Amino acid sequence: MNPILNIAIRAIRIGGKIITQNYDSKNITYHSEKKKNLYCINKIREKIFSTMHSIIYQSYPQHSIINIYSKKKIVFYADQWLINPLNGTMNFIQKIPHFCLSILIKEKNQTYISVIYDPIKNDLFTAIKGQGSQLNGFRTRCSEYNNIYNKIFAFYFKEKNTKNMYLYTLLTQYFLQEKISLRKTGCSILDLAYLSSGKINAYIGFNEKYLHIIFGELHIRESGALITDFIGGHDYIKSKLILAGQANILRYILKKTRILSNDYLKKTINNNSHIKNIKKI
Incomplete structure (x- = not known):
């Protein structure tokens, strides 16, 4: 397996564990104050990013590792890791089990690897440029079109x-x-x-x-x-x-x-x- 992909998978699975540990948190509910929810979500995102950052940095200290929720302006360039610690925030707040975290890796200013992980269903989606996409290690293809029914x-x-x-x-x-x-x-x-x-x-x-x-x-x-x-x-x-x-x-x-x-x-x-x-x- 690709060594960079190995590190990305290790980091994203550990990040997923942090999400599942906080999924049933009583501090985050739909009826809570907006500021309180936002504070808790930001803390969870920061913890996820910090944990994933440390894992990636140990193997690739020369690469830039960016949290997309950072207030800093994102500039795209070579050898870069972009991390989304939590997408589907409202689902997470309302305890709807449909959210994910993701990693995008750029090399020589080109998108090289993308990893998306659903920690509740334990679904790991990976894609390597020129090598196809996979779900839990099995090759995936988009659905074919025969007719418009049941779509x-x-x-x-x-x-x-x-x-x-x-x-x-x-x-x-x-x-x-x-x-x-x-x-x-x-x-x-x-x-x-x-x-x-x-x-x-x-x-x-x-x-x-x-x-x-x-x-x-x-x-x-x-x-x-x-x-x-x-x-x-x-x-x-x-x-x-x-x-x-x-x-x-x-x-x-x-x-x-x-x-x-x-x-x-x-x-x-x-x-x-x-x-x-x-x-x-």
Whole structure:
């Protein structure tokens, strides 16, 4: 096995133990004060990062190791480890067992390895550039497209930002009419890992954070899936509108998005315009 991947797996499993130890904490509940919850979550994230950092640093002291929740500006360069100590925070707070931690390793300024770990289900997703993606040591592929029936699409929509709400509502209506099962799980990185292992058929993200996308991007590509924006281009980072899935599934979704005028989509994507009058939906 790849020696760098070995260290990443060792670090992420130990980080996962810290999460599970705090999962039933009585200090973190949905009904607690927001400041109290935020303080507790930050403490857990810091402990996870510190533990993982020490393990990685022992083997690779020359590499930069970064917590993505650090207030410092993240600059991407060669030989770098990015760590997300906890994605799916609200699920964790409300005791919903669907959250994860992840590691992204860059070498020579290129994404080289990505590891995503679900500590509750003990699911370990790994991807190495040019060597495919795996789940618990077994090779994974994205789901094939034969017809649109019995398909599951995962949605992500950041409610704090109402931009693109009209597009989100319209696409939701289309897919429900086609009897497609929709999921909004609250953990976008784990959704991307599920896509790479064929558990879901497509991922559709609105107002998506780039620091969430990068952890699942390698898994998607190495499993044979594609990732685009809502007009089939590669501007999904700037637009924050993401489609991911097998090529034929993306072709089907893109046909639906084209029901809206191309002018409207380009305006939404390129200018990041806001839909001010939501009542018209």
